[in-house]
Amino acid sequence: MAESMKGMKRSHRCGEVTEQEIGKEVTLMGWVQKSRNKGGIIFVDLRDRSGIMQLIFENGTIDEAGFEKAAKLRSEYVIAVRGIVGRRAGAVNEKLATGTMEVRVSYLRILAEAETPPFPVEEDSKTRDDVRLKYRYLDLRRPDLQRNMILRSEVAYLTREFFHKEGFLELETPMLGKSTPEGARDYLVPSRVHPGSFYALPQSPQLFKQLLMCSGYDRYIQLARCFRDEDLRADRQPEFTQIDMELSFVDVEDVIDVNERFLQYLFKHALGVDIPLPIPRMTWIDAMNRFGSDKPDVRFGMELVDVSDVVKDSEFPVFRNALAKKDGSVRGINVKGQGDMGRKQIDKLVEMARGSGAGGLAWIQLKTDGTVKASFAKFMTEEQQNALIKAMGGEKGDLLLFAADRNKIVWNVLGQLRLHFRDELGLVRKDDFHFLWIVEFPLLEWSDEENRFMAMHHPFTMPMEEDWDKIDSDPGSVRAKAYDITLNGFEVGGGSVRIHQDDIQEKMFEVLGFTKERAWEQFSFLLTAFKYGVPPHAGLAYGLDRLVMLMAQADSIRDVIAFPKVKDASDLMTEAPAPVEDKQLEELGIRVPENE
Structure with a gap:
């Protein structure tokens, strides 16, 4: 039967016990990794997010009732113990930070019993992905995934710390906005109080962060949640996090400078890896001609x-x-x-x-x-x-x-x-980090499906001044003030200098096939704001999940997201998305066709 923690307070996490504690009493709490009963002595590996500590239960050290309880311990039981730290009497485990020590337990409480888990909670699990994702709360107990989540938390902290020191303000932008054309499909949210109308979840905070520049907040940063209803791959999810930023009174070199220093700071403090500066640059056309990719792996x-x-x-x-x-x-x-x-x-x-x-x-x-x-x-x-x-x-x-x-x-x-x-052929190592800037992207790309030019980045990207005179005669040759930062064959961030002049923005909409009326219908709030004094501005956004995936040397973005979706954007654990009650649909004025 489960017991309470009353009267006990954890003194250390398992992996935080050092040899300085030898001879001292500690109180530890966590999950049983495994238990080995050798008759008069029981060995238990206790696990928490910090690591593993070997426990010793022995007659004479713990009373008879406590020893009998210890004999019942099974994998994933949650326990609290009190005991004295000592040097291991047996073989040292060099793979563990605590491998030279053990705790001789004098007192045990079983805080929660556990059924036998559907798969072993261990590093480098060979269990099928669908099983692990169905029981994600168990999967997240694995030490390798816990290290990934701890790294992700550290990256978020270091990001905020760096940009705060650089004078950036952390500001939040809305999750419920207006659907806009171009790019991936929106996730739509029906409005109950405005029947027949819908919000869209943000694909990025792009328009709002440009409005913040209009409002005088000249350095903005946000760890922004974003949503895109698109086909998934190993490095994509329908909901993800961006390190999103925008700066006023800057040009390309200013954005690149602050971001190179950020990446150097992040990798040094999170991984102990030195990123030499400046980061090399390559034009888009050179990258395509040499590597067949605008995110080339140059290792x-x-x-x-x-x-x-x-x-x-x-x-x-x-x-x-x-x-x-x-x-x-x-x-x-x-x-x-x-x-x-x-x-x-x-x-x-x-x-x-x-x-x-x-x-x-x-x-x-x-x-x-x-x-x-x-x-x-x-x-x-x-x-x-x-x-x-x-x-x-x-x-x-x-x-x-x-x-x-x-x-x-x-x-x-x-x-x-x-x-x-x-x-x-195993030509590279995952721990060999090579950053590369890709610059001078085409402003536009031709879509055979749409039979028109599309914005390669988005409709608010500034063209290079020296190419603007070709916008009517040869629009496909106009280069953009756009830049991507790539790492080991992945795009981890991208951005551009934004258009802040009315005439250039209107011409851009024209080239993209927007009528003036349609442009104002979709972006009236931004275009109106631009009439009241807009500063030159530029920005960049990182895919936080993808960046952490590469830093953690993980094979999939799912390994650095606590509760990810699978390829069809469903959640195997909660079984979302799922039908809702007819009453909810009626309140929203929605009718779902019955399957024939």
Whole structure:
């Protein structure tokens, strides 16, 4: 039967006991990790969020009733103990901070009994994700997840501390706002008092933080909850947290400066890792041409090589058709040491390329025995083939892979293959942190689906002054004052200088296909505010969850969020989303169609 804590007060967490406490009495509380009954002596590993302490229950140290209670202890029982800290009589556990010590228990209380858990509460669990997420409250007891949550808390604290010292004000923006076009789908919240009208949960605090700049709060920071109804991946969730900031009377260099110092401060104090400054920069077009990605992992080579000029006289139809397209090219990557790869493995690579939008994948194998095999050999002369191998830096034992199509597809295919080989061949270490700024993004990108230009970031991004005269003649070539901060192949933050001039903002809406009436309908509060004196301003937002995921060297963003959703945005533990009572729907004026 469970007992109360009355009269007992915890003196230490398990992992906080040091050798200075040897010979002293401590009171510990936590969960039983495991229990081993050796007859006249019982060993128990007691666990809390700080670590594990070995407990010893022995006749003569604890009374007979206490020893009998100790014999009943099972995994996940919650207990309180009092005893004397001593050096371990047996083998030292070097994996534990408390591995040289043990507590000889003189008094025990069982605060809560526990059923046998559906999976072991242990590090690096091999239990299926769906089971762990159903019992997330048990999963969160695992030491590796607890370390992640503690790190997340430390990151939040250090963030607030740094930006407070830099003169930023922490201000909250609304969770219930107005739905706006562009970007991902909104999560909508029906209004009871305004039937037929809906709030939208914020995808970001973008408009409100710009209004704060109009209001004179020239340095704003917020750990903001955001919501996006989009398809999920390992590094995305429908609800997430941003480190969101905005600054007035600044340009690109000012934003980059404060954020480089923030990242250096954060990694030093949270991980003990030194981030050298300045952080390298790369233009968007260089990143795409070299790595096939605007968030390149620069910890390894295997860069893309443009061989369009080398193969322009080839008879290979795939190459010829690609080069006939607007923005078409032929590019390749050299996978060192994989020239003897089997045909089945190459066929899998071809399927991967098709999954990334390509019609296929061309290849040359430079086998270690000196033979050369190419998927398109009959379409090239030996001289042309040798020139292609030379252009790729090909050597005996290499595998050369080629994609041919419009640049967007070629970049995507080879960029994905590059990351595939990074993971398959173990080319990088998770604890090797390489930051990179990506700058000079295109202001706009063409959408075949919408048949119009879309804002690559958002409609309030300032174009580069030297490109603005091309906004009518060649809008796709206009660069933006936008910048992303990337880490090890992930975008961890992004931002831009904002438009603060009426004429540029109106022109931007025009290029995006907004009529003046529609622009005012959607953004009237912002555009009206801009009539009353708006300062030049810029900002940036980090994905806190993604940043902590990389800092914790976790495989998924779910491992750094206490209660995450799965791929279909559902919660396996609470079974949300779920139907609601008809009465609630009636009050909101909502009717849900019955499933046929």
